[in-house]
Amino acid sequence: MSDCIFCKIASGEIPVDKLIDDEDVVAFRDLNPQAPEHILIIPRQHLERLAHADESHSDLIGKLILAANKLAKKLKLDESGYRLVINNGESAGQSVWHLHLHLLGGRDFNWPPG
């Protein structure tokens, strides 16, 4: 865990501007944004990937998604639209091994989603 960059961001060891910083959830802007707004929302708890989440994490997952909703509203993305993406595993494009939710907005999105 000590090598996890998202754990270091959550703990403040790596300082970043946080859009959410509460007991369970931390949110900050993606360093390689793929849209005018591109925010990563993570649980403070280290979970390597979504596939490791079970019934015991149901509440936490609900909080992550609702945090995305609140941010979208705050950033006025809810009027036009926003896309949420979770990549699980290498073939899906997961590159940081701490569960994270992508919130993207501010432009039109294409289909398929990557």
Place this chain on the structure above:
Amino acid sequence: MSDCIFCKIASGEIPVDKLIDDEDVVAFRDLNPQAPEHILIIPRQHLERLAHADESHSDLIGKLILAANKLAKKLKLDESGYRLVINNGESAGQSVWHLHLHLLGGRDFNWPPG
């Protein structure tokens, strides 16, 4: 609500093969698949879009995501990878106005996600 195609699928009025059909969640294959496996996971409850979900839906949202996890495991997508996508609003590509989660797997995915 009577005109909602996903409500009709959930109720059985429109028959489709269901991969999940429980008290809260229904899952079935997308008619226009964008990957070898492309499944839609919906709440039985009619919610027009994710932005309409609030704290009272936290548990339901947790169930939707965990249902995706279980399906991914069943379909052996968890070994390679899978991508979850929720489109909220027209600019994000939402085309059916009943909250749904896309589970995509069986191929490599590109970035950006659409």
